[in-house]
Amino acid sequence: MTEAATASEPAPIPGHIPESVVYDFDMFRDPAYLADPHKRVIDLLENAPPVFWTPRNGGHWMLVSHAANFEAARDCEDFSSEVLPYKEMEALLDQLADETGRVPRAYPINLDPPLHGIYRKPLQGVFSPRTINTMQEQIRAMACDLLDAVAGKGGCEFMSAVAEPLPVKVFLRMLGMPEDKYPEYRALVRAHLDAQALPGAEGALQRLQKVAQAMRDTIEERRDERRDDIISMLWGVEIDGRATTQEDLENYGVLLFIAGLDTVMQGIGLGVRHLAENPALQQRLRDDPSLISKATEELLRRYSFTVPPRRVARDMEFQGVQMKAGERAMLFLPGADLDPREFENPTEVNLEREGAHIAFNAGPHRCLGSHLARVELNILYEELLTRLPQFRLDPDKPPSFNCGHVVGVEQLHLVWGD
């Protein structure tokens, strides 16, 4: 890849932003970042200001330090999750609906309090640790099937063989969708992933419409005949005292699709890549599987991988820099969780580490699916270490990565043996 092909045009630096807080970083195309994402994250922590403005991709803020992320994540008044203020956005989407059909809304991830809470509350029980724990054995069976299919092969491309199919299968099963939707959903996830790695939102609305379309029949069926699945549960909840509608159900389905599939997949990819490079850690976890849940946590911190966007809601000073209403700010959680001001020896994977990472963010938007994600990751690591022999990276095919709002592994070629 050449430098020229990868850089986006820089935007002019606005007058209120001093040179000292400008740092050139393209979160979609930076070559070093694409080559080995978290290595570049560490470099940013060492060499870029803790809060900086980059002229790339139209120009935006990057919040790199733990302190900046923790504060901004909990301050929804100043850092809005609404791309446009709610009323403007609704008007725009309604207008679009006249041309293209209804556009599903991924509430509550793109709403601010108090509306945010109204749409989040009904999901809370559905994703509580208690509900998720009842899913464990089903998830384990799916993980085992995928791993057994590759165990005898001497190696595999792990993303397409295991990391991508597992969350899609779990998703379909949990929602209660028919198994034959699997190929359609894999394709939709693929399209979503490819789009994630690009700036801008081309085709995003159509993709969301397709996701909603693919679940429409199941949603209608469950309205009249409830089963033991999430779609049925969501027909039974209330939003602010009113019954849910077909539109609400489609919105929630789209939300879970964009929040719960590629995330788990990338978490698995980044974690397994670390294990492949660290045979001693593999051995330690094989010898004492009770350490796996600690490893899951520590790998989430070491390779935090989501970059949630915010809109600066008013002119203000934030941690020493001047921000203006309407500017965009990225919560660069990979930086927060590798910040040496917060974590001692941050690059070390230390199973005895205490304290809390923010891979699932902090504040009101903190990941609703974190219990499910942890269960999926834990079970996958447990079964991986039981069912596969020692594994390592294929020396002839090094891993490749993708970057953007979700940072992850594109291809992960593994071979068995030491």
Place this chain on the structure above:
Amino acid sequence: MKIRIDKAACVGNARCWAVSEELFPLDDDGYIDIEEFEVPAGKEDLARRGARACPERVIQVIED
């Protein structure tokens, strides 16, 4: 030793509960279901670990 929790600021991710289901009970929605309690003798360490595990830092340990 006492634990005091800023219940309104809990976002329901149960990291405290993962340390000790007994000390940090959750309500049906998965939010913390207790505001203040006296830590039983012998559970001080568990209580401290639960507090440190909270990503929101809303669990406060009040040492005697």
